[in-house]
Amino acid sequence: MSLQEPVSVTSGPDVPDVPLAPAGVPGGAGLGGPPGGAPPRTSREQRLRMQGKTSWRVALRRDWRLYSFLVLPLVFLLVFKYVPMLGNVIAFRKFRPGGNPFGDEWVGFHYFEQFIHNQQFWTVFWNTVILGGLSLVIVFPLPIVLALMLNELRSRRFKKLVQTLTYLPHFMSIVIVAGIVLQLTSLDGSVNQVITAVGGDAIPFMQQPGWFRSIYISSEAWQTVGWGTILYLAALTTIDQQLYEAAKIDGANRWKQTWHVTLPGIRPTMMVLLILNIGSFMAVGFEKVLLLQNPLIYSTADVISTYLYRVGIQSAQFSYAAAIGLFESIIGLVLVLSANFASRRMVGASLW
């Protein structure tokens, strides 16, 4: 408090800025001066200046051009991100098309009870959990393995070639990916060509619920594995080569070097990506599932997001679908927060 030395402007403001800021968020609330309780000796303005901070009044006058840059993006976020968040109140209110966009009358948890007592909801819920779980267990580790394999290559040319070609599917529209998958798995598609070539009978993959999960996971792997290596390859280059030398002296063979040097070296990257993946767990590739599924295979291929699309948009049961959507978003948020918390506690790596 009594520190008189000026705090350097470059190092100071970043961190201590945060706790103060909510007092006068974007609006003009902060302009009106201190909200009471000014300490006896100095005014708020002086006190702030001593700590290397400025009041909103000074900041706005000094940086108004910079703040003008913020106006449009903030309006965008408000309208297209935060208004829909508030729009979730229709999960608790009866919505009539053409009526109040925030619903007409309060019904409490009516819609939540409705879906919790709906057998179909639980089918799609478990489909979502299984599909998300399989993606996490099977698809998530693949880029790590591929990155390690690429890292062992001696020929830079070959490495470059493999990278270039395996990145490619990442840039395809989901519509194209779905189209390709449907063609490959059709009765006269390539997969069945192989099956009949080895003497089997062609399988109508997209008409049998038992196949959907394998097909979805394979297509996910195909599309994301190559691109997923980028961050791991970047992390691999930052590992200190001396660690390998030291491990060699200690008698570690290559597997042990990989296990004790390489993997710990890329662990922070792994954790961050894992947390992000867990966060999108409930949203499992909505667009892709929507494009791939058909009524014959709903028993495995229908997930929460596609179900709420059908009941919400196609059958116009907005409030009911919004309740399901809110449920899904909250699970997603809780998952990402707990994953982040657990990772920070156990591994020391976290998103924030």
Add this chain to the structure above:
Amino acid sequence: MVTETTTPDITAVHASLTNVKETRGVAAFRIVNVVLLTLITVLTVYPFVNLLAKSFSSERYIAAGQVNLVPRGFNLDTLNYVVSDPMFWTNYKNTVVYTVLGTIISMALTTTYAYALSRRNLKGRGVFTGVALFTMFFSGGLIPNYILVANVLHMRNSVWAIVLPGAISVFNLLVMKSFFENFPAELEEAAALDGMTTYGVFFRIVMPLSKAVLATMTLFYAVSMWNSWFGAFLYLDKKDMFPVTVYLRNLIAAATQSAESQGAADTVQIGANIQSVTMLLTVLPIVCFYPFIQKYFVSGVMLGSVKG
């Protein structure tokens, strides 16, 4: 991997000792590794080759399940058929228009926002950053978004429903922010001393020196805009407003539905060659530019990872 040891001391002796033991295992591993990677690459590329082969094959061979790597019954009829559909070109043109417009809007919003957030002395910086970050982990969801765009803003059948709702990608925002944060402060300070305002510094100093990151972000937005379909599918009813992805989606859906309703196995592939050609023409711009722009994409992702 690093066999050439630079220090000719114990390390080298030790390495040579262990190398004797490892040589055979390591050599075997190398071969297996190269074989596996080749296999993975071939599997990744195969669907595209298959697409290409089907595009120029005759329906007869496709339906018989005889087309894999090379076209059978080579012909350009399907290509001619698709490109002679005026609706295809209308939709293709729409995709170009939406991509250009959407990219411009996204870039304008993202660049200015990222620049402001990158100024360390901006008061409220933490809050303004948090406001964007939060949307990464919690979103309003499909239904409230739909009500907003369709019922409140009345954007059904308008181009704005396609280009506005996803205008800012938080990931891209963070990448740009961390780029601007590493921008040499001396340049800007010097410009400010010369009497330049923030606008002057931004447009005449920062922008021209950030061409690489701007190009990368433009590509990110352009590709995702080019590939997008769901917004259009949701908000557009008029066929002549569809982007080509929705045109393609409807083509595939029609083929699948006819197969289901008849339950007959051999109808699944009706129009397989037409679908293939349409897919081919849709990915063509991306595949053509891809070899040249790939490094920008990679650098963009790296840039984002700096900040974690």
